Amino acid sequence: MYHVKKIWRLFLCLIIIAGALPLTTINKASASDEAAAVQTAGSVNTLASDGAASLAESPSQGTSESDTEPLTATVVVAKDKLVIGDSSTVTITFSEAVTGFTIADLKVGNGTLGPLTSSDDGITWVATLVPSPNSQAKDNVITLDLADVKDASGNLGAGTAKSNNYEVDTRRPSATVMVADDRLGIDQTSLVTITFSEAVTGFKLSDMTAENGILSEFSTSDNITYTAKLTPTSGINATNNVITLALAGVIDKAGNPGTGTIDSNNYEIDTRRPTATITIANSKLMAGQTTTVTFTFSEVVMGFDLYDLTVANGTLSNLSSSDGGKMWSATLTPASGVQEKTNAIKLDYTGVADLAGNAGVGTINSANYEIDTVRPTATIVVADNELKKGETSLVTITFSEAVSDFNLSSLTASNGTLSNLTSIDGGRTWNVTLMPKANVNAADNFVTLDNSTVHNAAGNSLGEGVTKSNPYTVDTVLPSAALSHLTISSGTLSPAFVPETTSYTANVPYAVSSLKVNATTQDSSATLTVNGSPVASGQPSQDISLSVGANSIKVVVIAEDQSTKTYTISVTRANRETNEGGSSDNGSSGSGSSNGGSSSVSSGCSTTPVIPNDNKIISTDGQLTLPPGKAGEVRLGDAITISVPACATKQELKLAIQKVTGTHQFITHNEIFLSPVFELSKNVPAYFDKPVTLSFAFDPASLKSNQTAAVFYYDEAKKIWIMVPAGRVQENRIAVTVDHFTKFAVLAIDQVTGLTVVSNPAEFADISGHWAEASIKQAASTGIVTGYPDGTFKPGKTVTRAEFAVMLINTLGLKKTGAELTFIDSASIGAWAHHAVAQVVQLGMMKGYENGTFRPNAEITRAEIAVTITNAVGQISKDSPEAGFADDSEIPDWAKGSAEFLKQTGIMQGKDGNRFAPQEAATRAEAVTVLLNMFVLEGR
The missing domain is CATH 2.60.40.10 (Immunoglobulins)
Known part of the structure; x- marks a missing residue:
């Protein structure tokens, strides 16, 4: 606006000059000049600072003065520092009186001006400056714009005038x-x-x-x-x-x-520490009981665990919170065998903190609770551990304290009945009569007490499980003079053998000049003769010479009660002309007729190497007849396959597979059967010339992760199952090679111990994780050893000489009475060990001392065990200067050979540092391990 006005005024001035005077020169003012000079003929006029010209009234009048002084002004702020509540006088002084001056011509930095007043007709003006609130600025001025201010002549000012600087601080501290x-x-x-x-x-x-x-x-x-x-x-x-x-x-x-x-x-x-209250649901605890304990804190806590709690005569478990940590619960289990009325749970606050990290201080106790967990215990003793027909035995049950609820329903007796249960002392000692069942022959029988059915005065039962008596045998089967098996080495019996039939016939070719008879008695106590010569049951007789024509063979069975039964076999040997056509009479060729005709068929299996006929004959019905030298295969469904190589025998071979029923009689130690029991028979009594392969199907799903399958054959004499080595398992089948036939089955064995797995393994409370855990369970389940009435085995407890004698006899399965004991300390041998000691002494497995004692209660040493085991397996202990142990010098001379033998066979090992430790007492764990190793060695 200022520049527009200036240009307009200059324009008017030029028009006037142009109309009145001749124009000579015009000097234009620069933008920075305060005024511009205009030169005319005969005069010079100066432009005021506002840009207006001061002109002469007429040219004829000559030169005259005009108002050319520029309008100026000063602005003074009285106070140069203004704070809250302050104001300052502002004085504006013009160079001459002015008009048109208003507040609008002033620009105020961080403040406002009050009304303008002048006391000298417009030269000096005064206003009040008030600083702006909440302002803080060091550089502030008031700027006067002169453009709208006129002097008395009406000239407008130009430019600006600024005041002195002033500071404003009206901002309160924050x-x-x-x-x-x-x-x-x-x-x-x-x-x-x-x-x-x-x-x-x-x-x-x-x-x-x-x-x-x-x-x-x-x-x-x-x-x-x-x-x-x-x-x-x-x-x-x-x-x-x-x-x-x-x-x-x-x-x-x-x-x-x-x-x-x-x-x-x-x-x-x-800053408040956590506190708690403890509540016990049941304040009177008995054996087998538990109760819930509740811990209620004043606020949610962390760090609380079972280590913060001390429990009198009990343990806490399962500590948990269901609300984020304010209320906690745990299960209190009282200690066993404790009787105490004053008990409490103590909480140590120092291990507990709230979410702010505040730890508790001190302790707090729960209310009192009572504990009575003393269970009664029991021992059961069968006075007569060998029961026969017409006999009974006294059974004594002795409790640790008087009991109630005890009656015959709490007891069971295997292969027997119990009667006349009475107490002789008010409930602590009880007697009962045991009568064996009729027509039973069974070992390892027990009187068993159901622990849960009997309670003491406090209401505590004996606990879970059962308590067993010492084992007893039952033999109430009348002596038998019958055979269970009868075969001849050549020919076939007619009719087929059954125990009730006593007369048989058989035909053999002329080439068969002798044969053997193999007979097995039903009663293991019976004996037999063949043509008057004694023969062991299950073993072949000596060769019986055959004449051409009829030959009579008599098998006489003598029972234990001396009753007899005679089986007669009439064997007809063919004439030379009708069979062999003149072959020699020594039977060595092994030839025979495959069709009953007169033609001769060579076996192809003479001592001279020949190529046998390998065309295999296959049968799927369990029966197979092979001509001499032929290979064959016979199956009974998918359950079993017999593969016979060529030249397995030198004569015609007849095979039969029979699935045995009633296999419970073959379960001697609760073995787990993975297949049926098969009886394999052949017409040739001798062993095979070449191994025969047996392949059995079994159910792998019946095996646990630590078990595998193995083929076993049944030893009729020892009444035990013996493992066939080198079994080959492929999926659900297992194959072995054998050189003879008998009863076979697939059983489950432990992969570590190689022992048969039992269906009801014994459990003890103190063997979990023990190095001999598997062996202990196996030994207990097979009746070699028993645990204690409190459910423990005590594997580290030492073994006495009498105890080891019992373990050894149980391992060997011997049931005979044994010799009469003549030791001077025989009276100190308990009734439970008397028969076992008598047997080991009679069989030469153990001996007494030079002073005539046996010392049944003395701890048996490792050296004594070594000699006893060596004697038991029939190994003659040889003199040995060293046994291969680091402490050979400490092993007695009489035990060095045995120690060496047991180390070589793996039956017994050394201790740390390869020490045999001959004078150390053997523990129960060591004893059962040695016995099982012996059992495995003998079985294999």
Whole structure:
């Protein structure tokens, strides 16, 4: 606007000059000049600062003076520093009186001006400057715009005039309050930082208020930033807390006071320690009982576990919280065998903290609870452990204390019945009569007590499971003079053998000049003769010469009661002309007729190497007849396959597979059968010339991860199953090679011990993880050893000489009475061990001492065990200068050979450092391991 007016005025001036005077020269003013000079003929006029020209009234009048002084002004602010509540007089002084001057011509930095007044007709003007609120600026001026201001001549000013500088500070001091740790617990503090907007004075600790806390250690280095320490009040749990700063007492450098209050960030305080109450649901605990214990804390806690609890005569388990950690529950199990009325659970607070990290202090006890977990125990002794027909035995059940609820329903007797149960002392000792069942022959029978059915006065039963008596045998089968098996080495019996039939016939070719008879008695106590010569049951007789024509063979069975039964076999040997056509009579050729005709068929299996006929003959019905030298295969369904190689025998071979029924009689030690029992028979009594392969199907799903399958054959004499080595398992089949036939079956064995797995393995409370755990279970399940009435085995307990004698006899399965004992300390041998000691002495397995004693209760040493085992397996102990142990010099000479033998066979091993430790007493675990190793060696 200013420049527009200036141009307009200049334009008017030029028009007037152009119309009145001749124009000579025009000098244009620069943009920075205060006025421009205009040269005319005979005169010079100066432009005022507002750009208007001062002109002569007429050219004829000559030169005259005009108002050419530029309008100027000064602006003075009386105070150069303005704060809250201040004002200042502002004086504007023009170079001459002016008109048109208004507040609008003034621009005020950070302030406002009041009304303008002049006391000298417009030269000097006064106004009041009030600074703007909440402003802070060091450089401020008032600027006067002269463009709209006129002097008395009406000339407008030009440019601006500025006042002196003044400072404005009308901003009150402010601050922030920051609590560094917004969660405070016991023994914790936090730094508090107060930061002002500028340096202040007058600030003191009393200007701040801390909720649930105390401030201290107040300091600053620049009067802007202050620090203090906040300590929370103890015993407080408050979520919402702030520190409040009152600003009224705080003044900044300019003198401005603060106003109002400032709050810090929120902080939480938890300085309350956790506490708890303990509640026990059942305050009277008996054996087998548990109860729930509840721990209720005053707040959610962490770090609480079973280590914070001390339990009198019991244990706690299953500690858990269902609400995030305020209420906890656990199961209290009283200790066994304890009777105590005063008990408590103690909680140690020091291991428990709340979520603020506050740890508890001290301890708290629960209410009292009573415990009575003393269970009664029992021992059962069968006085006569070998029961025969017409006999009974007294059975004594002795409890550790008087019991109730005891009657015959709590007892069972294998292969026997019990009667007449009475107590002789008010319930602690009881007698009962055991009568064996008729027509039974069974070993390893027990009188068994159901522990859960009998209770003492406090109501405690004997516990879970059963208590067993010492084993007893039952033999009430009348002596038998019958055979269970009868075969001849050549020819076939007619009719087929059955025990009730006593007369048989058989035909043999002329080439057969002799044969053997193989007979097995039904009763193991029976004996037999063949043509008057004694023959062991199950073993072939000597060769019986055959004449051409009829030959009578008599098999006489003599029972234990001396009753007899005679079986007669009439064997007809063919004439030379009708069979062999003149072959020699020594039977060595092994030839025979395949069709009953007169033609001769060579076996192809003479001592001279020939190529046998390998066309295999196959049968699937369990019966197979092979001509001499032929290969064949016979199956009974998919259950069993017999593969016979060529030249397995030198004569016609007849094979038969029979699935045996009633196999319970073959389960001697609770073995697990993976297949049926098959009886394999052949017409040739001799062993095969070449091994025959047997392949059995079995169910792999019946095996556990630590078990595998093995083929066993049944030893008719020893009545035990013996493993066939080198079995080959492929999926659900197992194959072995054998050189003879008998009864076979597939059994489950342990992969580690190689022993048969039993269907009801014994369990003991103290063998879990023990190095001999598997052996102990096997030995207990097979009746070699028993545990204790309290359910333990005590594997580390030492073994006496009498105890080892019993274990050894149980392992060998011997049931005979044995010789009469003549030791001077025979009376100290318990009835439970008398028969076993008598047998081991009679069989030469153990001996007494030179002074005539046996010392049944003395601990048996490892050296004595070595000699006993060597004697038991029929090994003659040889003299050996050393046994291969680090402590050979300590092994007695009489035991060195045995120690060497047992080490070589793996029956007995050394201890740490390859020591045999001959004089150390053997433990129960060591004893059963040695016996099982012996059993495996003998079985294989």
